[in-house]
Amino acid sequence: MTNWTRACACDDIETEDHIRYDNSDRTFAIYRSPEDEFYCTDGLCTHEEVHLEDGLVIDHLIECPMHNGQFDYRTGEAKRSPVCVNLKTYPVKVEGGDVFIDIG
């Protein structure tokens, strides 16, 4: 079952960057890639549950601010230790200059 929720405006996120989005008791990270495409993952690193909001987006990678583990935010794949468990990703669509995520 889809549950599209408006998360932010496209302009809220700089190119090659990300922001935090909280929805009730859940927290997400929404990314804008160098190609101006939008992606969404869980907000907490799978290693020690540090929020990724203070991390660094490098091309298509998000680096955790605590231990420098990296994920590919397009697929959620864990790319560099100490992260070993993939991040959950969520479908994203852009409509009327706003970013919507399907949080199920």
Added chain:
Amino acid sequence: MTKDNTPPWRDYSLTGRDSGPSFAPKQWYSTPVPRKRMKELMKRRDVPALIDYGIWLGLVLATGALVVLTWGTWWAVPSIILYGVFYGSCADSRWHECCHGTVFKTPWLNTAAYQLASFMSLKNPYLWRWSHTRHHTDTVIVGKDPEIAFPRPPYPLNILWNMLHLQSGWNELKKMFWLAAGRLTKDQKTFLIEADRSKAFWASRVHLAILAMTFVLAMVLQSWLPIVLIGGPTFYGSWLHHLLASLQHAGLAEDVPDHRLNSRTVYMNRFFRFVYSNMNYHVEHHMYPMVPFYNLPALHEEIKGDCPPAYPGTLAAFREMLPAILIQRRDPFYFVDRKPLLPEAANPSPEYTRPTAIAAE
């Protein structure tokens, strides 16, 4: 001794009496820095990294060539001293930087430099990556941090032994043999994940094979030269790194979720900063480990108003640290409290009392 025969000090092992819960990483204090500025500071660049690593490897090769050319003369002595520092001390700090993966923008350069520096400092690249990860999760948290260099009561003579890497080097060699044999200690099992264990074993076997070949070559040539050039410098040359790194946390508070109180930032001269890869900015490094070493001075400028004053020089830092660890020999509860030195405008340090005497998990 107390009545129940428990030593009055802490158990620093990772599976012992004090190995209780860690601080959740989000509990650590960090000085607010605007996001835009942090993004600039976190940015990795190949050019400054290549210049630093190029100069370093150039110096290793040049002084190594000097050692070969002057071998058998008294001129070999200063050559060996210089070669030892560039090999043993510089490799240790570069191992650390590459462990964080923040040095180069190009990932394979970081991996290659990490593997090389790991061998040169005789550190297992996988075991140490995970050990260091834990060090950043639980910096100077007793029973959780595997890298507390001066557990209380400290042994000041360890500083002297480590001038020749005798204590830590011997430990690394022991680890290398055990890992090559596929064995892990109880403590190592608490932080080295299953998926990396076999990689750790093979890395130690490769390191051991290179050292064995060096030893065989020395026997065949009937000369110490191969050992002086490979493996040996980790022992006779890492003294400067040990000296500088001893200032990182020794004598300061334990079990506080605030790097301003358990780490030192020390102003050092350019040569020390080159050898040490700017790790004299140690509060900054722990607070924001994503910032590459070449941006740490700039990060220091951003946050210094929220931190106790940096030590004005290496000697000043030793003048505080050495008496502190001597006092801790008699009184393991003594520490240098940096909290009163926080500037008036600084954010207060978070209050936290760690539960005591928690049984091993």
